[in-house]
Amino acid sequence: MNGMSVETYAYVRDLVHRRSAIVVEAGKEYLVESRLGPVARQAGFASIDDLARKLREGERGPLLTQVIEAMTTNETSFYRDQHPFETLRTKLVPELMKARASSRSIRIWCGAASTGQEPYTIAMTLREHFPELATWSVHIVATDLNSAVLARARAGLFKPIEVNRGLPAPMLVKYFERDGADWRIKAPLRQMVTFQELNLLDPQWSVSGPQDIVFLRNVLIYFDVPTKRQILGRVRRILRPDGYLLLGGAETTVNIDDAYQSVRVGQGLCYQLKPAALPGRSAHVAG
Numbered sequence: 001m002n003g004m005s006v007e008t009y010a011y012v013r014d015l016v017h018r019r020s021a022i023v024v025e026a027g028k029e030y031l032v033e034s035r036l037g038p039v040a041r042q043a044g045f046a047s048i049d050d051l052a053r054k055l056r057e058g059e060r061g062p063l064l065t066q067v068i069e070a071m072t073t074n075e076t077s078f079y080r081d082q083h084p085f086e087t088l089r090t091k092l093v094p095e096l097m098k099a100r101a102s103s104r105s106i107r108i109w110c111g112a113a114s115t116g117q118e119p120y121t122i123a124m125t126l127r128e129h130f131p132e133l134a135t136w137s138v139h140i141v142a143t144d145l146n147s148a149v150l151a152r153a154r155a156g157l158f159k160p161i162e163v164n165r166g167l168p169a170p171m172l173v174k175y176f177e178r179d180g181a182d183w184r185i186k187a188p189l190r191q192m193v194t195f196q197e198l199n200l201l202d203p204q205w206s207v208s209g210p211q212d213i214v215f216l217r218n219v220l221i222y223f224d225v226p227t228k229r230q231i232l233g234r235v236r237r238i239l240r241p242d243g244y245l246l247l248g249g250a251e252t253t254v255n256i257d258d259a260y261q262s263v264r265v266g267q268g269l270c271y272q273l274k275p276a277a278l279p280g281r282s283a284h285v286a287g
């Protein structure tokens, strides 16, 4: 595949930003070439320039979807970073089970679920440590912009290399079954999670409030500050007053949205709304 012109690179950066909010930084030509080369080849174009020419004629259809999806980074693993799931187990769920004792309902949204390891880790944590939740209404909704990774997540089928990364052996034995050379999440766990497409940039989200826990991990890092602010502002409106937000290790609300306060739990951090930011309070919160 031939290289890519300066114009094509500028166009792709702008397109990806407009459609997904992902910022492709200057000097990342190699990244665009490695991600879009296969897309161009598969669609029968001789170069990425030709692919871009076609898209400029009309930004729509499967080609547009393939380009945007190819530019997402879907890196993930079971129990990634561990602390968030420790926090879930030791603080968030016990606390919410007390607070929701009468409604017996917990709603969790995982907003950048990739191939599903994160929402399935949440489901495993609940199953393993809170058997009493079996009689509760527990909704785990997992969303992502990328329909291809969501299809994999829905299938719940993982390669040995994926289950060998972070998943404790007893959990593999208990919650997965062999499927050829791969491992498939057993049906009861798979059925705890509902997957759906959601672009965090879209003006309408298919997920609404009130949510008790929002996982939005390792996705804000790809966005610029105004987009982070906009998304955190929208999360704030669907998060319950006593709900929790979990971000990735390199992400924070600090200096982006002051309506949140961080809560330290062991070695991890999670976020809650400051009392002044709650609906009905007089303090004005921008966003």
Ligand SMILES: C[S@@+](CC[C@H](N)C(=O)[O-])C[C@H]1O[C@@H](n2cnc3c(N)ncnc32)[C@H](O)[C@@H]1O
Binding pocket: 019, 020, 021, 022, 072, 073, 074, 075, 076, 077, 080, 111, 112, 113, 114, 115, 118, 143, 144, 145, 146, 149, 198, 199, 200, 201, 216, 217, 218, 219, 222, 248
């Ligand atoms: C690095 S993965 C993080 C997966 C998981 N949360 C974790 O921490 O392991 C980032 C995910 O964000 C998704 N993503 C990127 N831009 C998005 C957007 N605008 N809306 C929704 N999802 C997006 C990507 O498709 C990708 O699957």
